[in-house]
Amino acid sequence: MTPLGYALLGLVQMQPRSGYALRKVFETTPLGGYSSSPGSIYPALKSLEKAALLVTRDPAGKRGKGEYHLTAEGGRRLQAWLASPIDNLGEAMLRFAFLRDDDRDAILAFLDAFQSAAQSQSAGLEAFLAGDASKGMPAKGRIAVEHGLRQLRASADWARWTREQYSTD
Amino acid sequence: MTPLGYALLGLVQMQPRSGYALRKVFETTPLGGYSSSPGSIYPALKSLEKAALLVTRDPAGKRGKGEYHLTAEGGRRLQAWLASPIDNLGEAMLRFAFLRDDDRDAILAFLDAFQSAAQSQSAGLEAFLAGDASKGMPAKGRIAVEHGLRQLRASADWARWTREQYSTD
């Protein structure tokens, strides 16, 4: 499953939607980074449907076409993804957006894991800069790595800040 | 041309290398984010060679196989890429690493453009948060966007900091 697939599952879980409505979300929000254009979304929806993670249900009073709903298996897969260990910080942010609002424990656990992943990646870059491997590198290479470090620190700061929001209210 | 292709051109320009040596660079530096494993690098090298942006030259006293060298056209393509307007900040960092150290003007121009791209993307996210499109969004969605904002601000800060390094020495 690709990030796009999980994004679709997550959006449908929040609220059943038609393919077109899902596309609109990607077009009008920063989620757009995970997709673009019908050429990826419709095939992805088809494949989720074939895998029985989504179903189209027709009615709901509206005259429109079918809306996608999450199946039980789809819900399980989404949950498993949300709870899996963090390896990729970019994908992790997508996960954060889909965590259940009422599951405070999961949110706090996520934030801790996210912060510690960011810190350990920072430590990796620092070790790289301190080590032999970076010796032959031109100055701008090292400065580019510094950019990566600043990004990781910003991520860790975000996690700290967000954790406060969630624990002190 | 993909980022990987440009990364290969840039590395070869810094110093002619064999395919294996190039792979090692990706394996042992943070540049690794742009590739992995032979399955992408060797085919990419072949295609750059077919496009006449790289050539293999055998000798150099060493008994090893051929090393890749940049052709005149390859140099032009690399230059054009380095000088093109910034649209993607991630790719821009790759470019920064390959800017010529002696071309101070280009470096300063890059940093200005990078900073202004980061700021304009920040402004875009802020506008999104202030606008109607974000109204229906759950709280965690907005907090995830805040993460994006912090990343962009960290990028802009990096550009300011780096610019100082380059102008005051």
Next chain:
DNA sequence: CCAACCATGTAAGCTGTTACATGATTGA
């Protein structure tokens, strides 16, 4: 001599991009 590393590839499969195609509905 054998393990490790040098060194280069190929093939299958999946995703995503781009670009095009189609038809229905609706507001001016």
Next chain:
DNA sequence: TCAATCATGTAACAGCTTACATGGTTGG
């Protein structure tokens, strides 16, 4: 009625990932 937008797709192509295959060289 005509343009815009709703709504859904398909086809060609390129790129990457994974996994496998193959041989040479070298240090212990």
